[in-house]
Amino acid sequence: MEKLVEFTLGDEVIMKKPHACGTNLWTISRNGADIKIKCNACGREIMMDRLEFMRKLKKVIKNEETKG
Numbered sequence: 001m002e003k004l005v006e007f008t009l010g011d012e013v014i015m016k017k018p019h020a021c022g023t024n025l026w027t028i029s030r031n032g033a034d035i036k037i038k039c040n041a042c043g044r045e046i047m048m049d050r051l052e053f054m055r056k057l058k059k060v061i062k063n064e065e066t067k068g
Helices: 050-056
Strands: 012-015 025-030 034-039 045-049 057-061
Touching: 034 050, 045 050, 050 057
Parallel strands: none
Antiparallel strands: 012 025, 012 057, 025 034, 034 045
């Protein structure tokens, strides 16, 4: 059984493997059947399908707007 992870636009996420620039902290910029994430260090954006994103996701860090 797969655990349910909730995330929304603007949330910061930590991926399992680091990006080529050295960080693994990303921000979600598109949410749907495909997920688009932007690297917080270099600004590079990548898009992947939701299943691949869920496999590579390590942790979701909620942004300040969703906390309050």
